[in-house]
Amino acid sequence: MALPPRTHYTLHEVTARWGCNIADIAGWADAGRFRIVTGIAVVHCDSETVAGKVVLSPMELLPLFRRCGTGPTEGVMRRIQRIDREDWLLITDPAGGVSVTIADMLILAEEVHAFEDENDMVRRVASGSGATTPYDWDGMNIALITRIHDQGLPVTQAELIAEMQDWFADRSNGDRVPDSRTIRRRITPVWKALRREEA
Structure with missing residues (x-):
């Protein structure tokens, strides 16, 4: 019995898959081409309680995405977006925000595949080491x-x-x-x- 298709890719998997830099990933996410998501424990945004899968703003975590690779691997996010909404929520509790690492950042598989299709990347993806077109x-x-x-x-x-x-x-x-x-x-x-x- 075959395994079901993947649901997420890490940022490092995507950079290897596309042969690009993590700064490129941040730029495309900021331009709205796909979303960078992560999972968090319960936080409060004023009167709203948020937990689970949330969207991150790459420009608010910009030092993590330096093209030269000298940036930190962990940052603090103070704003988040629910996966099913477009408005941004300010984290009020904990007051200092929530730590997030690059290793815990993901892109939904459907958005990875859509980006590849939109940019005619089938040949490039297929030629990568161990990579296959979806x-x-x-x-x-x-x-x-x-x-x-x-x-x-x-x-x-x-x-x-x-x-x-x-x-x-x-x-x-x-x-x-x-x-x-x-x-x-x-x-x-x-x-x-x-x-x-x-x-």
Whole structure:
């Protein structure tokens, strides 16, 4: 029986996976490309009690992300964000905030995979030592070619995208299915080229 897919990656795993510096990770997180999360024990933010998974602001922990690697490995966070909200909460108890280390910082696997898809990083990820792409794009290409060869193009591109999503779902028990936008980016050049030939 196969293990379920991963849910999180540490920052060090992501830097190795992408071949980048931890300062790059902080910058992309600050730009809203993904979130850096960690787990905390109970804290109070005025009248709110917060515990468990929270989002960190990398710019508030900037010394931890020095490109030269000379920064500390532990910092103090005084503001946090609940995973399901966008507003920032000031930690009032404990008054000095909460210590956090780089080793305990994570990125959700779904956000890692989405970032890779958005930046067409499949080849780079696949070529890394011990790294694998989260999706079987080569297999999808074969399925796509076979489908078009055997049945021709469907009426709409959306139908073809849905079929490819079903293909991923069938081969991963629904665990590894790219979103329609990601599949559309890969299918659109083929779709346009074949539609031009039909015109």
